[in-house]
Amino acid sequence: MKLVVRFVLALLLLGVIFGGIFGYQFYSMMQAGGPPGGQPPVNVMATEVSEQDWQGVRNAVGSLTAVDRVSISTEVAGTIEQLAFDSGDTVSAGDVLVILDDEVDQAQLDGLRAEAELARIEFERAEELRPRQAISQSEFDESRARLDSAIAAVQTQEARTRQKTIRAPFDGVLGLRRVSVGQFLAPGSDIVELRQLDPLFVDFTLPERFLPDISVGQALRIEVSAYPDTTFNAEISAIEPGISEQTRSVSIRGTVDNANGQLRSGMFARVAVQDPSSRQVLAIPETAISFNTYGDFAFRINETDEGLVTERVQLQTGERRNGLVEVVDGLAAGDQIVAAGLLRVRPGQSVTIDEENASNLDPAEVTEQ
Structure with missing residues (x-):
């Protein structure tokens, strides 16, 4: 019997304790202005759906x-005598980049020039003798052919010698050099890359x-x-x-x-x-939209007899640009929506608007709160 009395007293004590707790919570809610079972208003940042002129993109x-873009290389074989550039240099068309050893080529050129000079002298003598019929026409023609051949040989050797000096083909910036002074280059060897x-x-x-x-x-x-x-x-x-x-x-x-x-x-x-x-579009901040697999939605703020209340609105969205999203369907120009902090808001919830921050709000710069 005593055990039953003690059990009943314990139940009564627990009832008094829990009743006090729930009573205090109810009292606090009523003091905050909320109805029984409701929530106090949530302070949110808001923005209006604006109509903007978007250029097509x-x-x-x-x-x-x-x-x-070209990889500078050599047309003829030779040993590098001088590098006239550094990696990363800016160069102009015609600037000297690499000079190959051309001592042998210059010696050959001197010999060919001497031969060409001799051929010229012989041709001039033939020109003097031909009017007096001292030489035949065939001998005169052979003299002229030897002169032409000697001049062509000189021009060929001059071109070959010029190839020992490698120049920039156009204005641009050089890359990293791949060669060093004294290195032997075969025809086609990469020296450095040039880009305009x-x-x-x-x-x-x-x-x-x-x-x-x-x-x-x-x-x-x-x-x-x-x-x-x-x-x-x-x-x-x-x-x-x-x-x-x-x-x-x-x-x-x-x-x-x-x-x-x-x-x-x-x-x-x-x-x-x-x-x-x-084109004219309706645009709202990206942070005002909840994107998920079930569709996109935003919270519209409606003015009712009980104050400002949120409404969940399904959206059809379009292009995104600079932190803004085009609203194709679901909202109208001038509608007021929750700009950020969607996790703190529920459909049908009472809200108050943070007017102080809303005046300085840039919809494209709003971050989730």
Whole structure:
């Protein structure tokens, strides 16, 4: 009997304790202004759905390519006597890069010039004797042929000697040298790479359905990872006349100014093809949208008799640009929505708007809270 009494008293004590706890929570909720079972209003940042003028754009990825690129080599064999450049030098067309030992060639050239001089003297003597019939016509012709042959031999040797001096074929920037003074070079040996970096080409592709929307001279915007906060202007300079049978895409080449030397050939580039036309779109910040496999949605803020209340709205979205998302369907211009912090908001929840921060809000710079 005593055991039963003790058990009943313990149950009563537990009931008093838990009743006090739940009673305090109910009292606190009522003091905060919320109804029984409800939640207090959540302070949120809000923004309005705005109508913006967006210029049409086609996005692609591509690579920067040097306008001219060549591996400097030698046409004739020889030993390097002098290197007239350093790795990374900027050179102009015609600048001397490498001089090969040409002592033997110069000696041969001197001998050929002497032979040519002798042939010239003999021909001049033949010209004097021919009018007096002192030599035959065939002897005169042979004298002239020997002179022409000697002159041709001199010109050939001069050209061969000039090949021992290797010059830059165009303006550009040199790469890393691959040779040293005293090294013997066989014909075709690589010496250094030369690239023209101003301007640069940007090569990319677009699906064939966009072919009617592109033309030579059309503006491009280029972005590279090395300079994330910089946009480079370019324009389309050539369009491949055929379509790739493997990818069904068209190859496009643009030209980008690189006077400041920031860009390098081989860089990965994000390309935006600017369309001359523009269109009106409804745009909201990316952080105002919940993207998931069940569809995209946002929280619209409605004004009711009980205050500001959220409504979950299913969206059909379109293009994304600079932190903004195009709203195709689901919202109207002027609708007020929760700009950030969607994890703290539920459908039908009372909210208050952070007016102090909302006045300085840039929708494209809002971050999730």
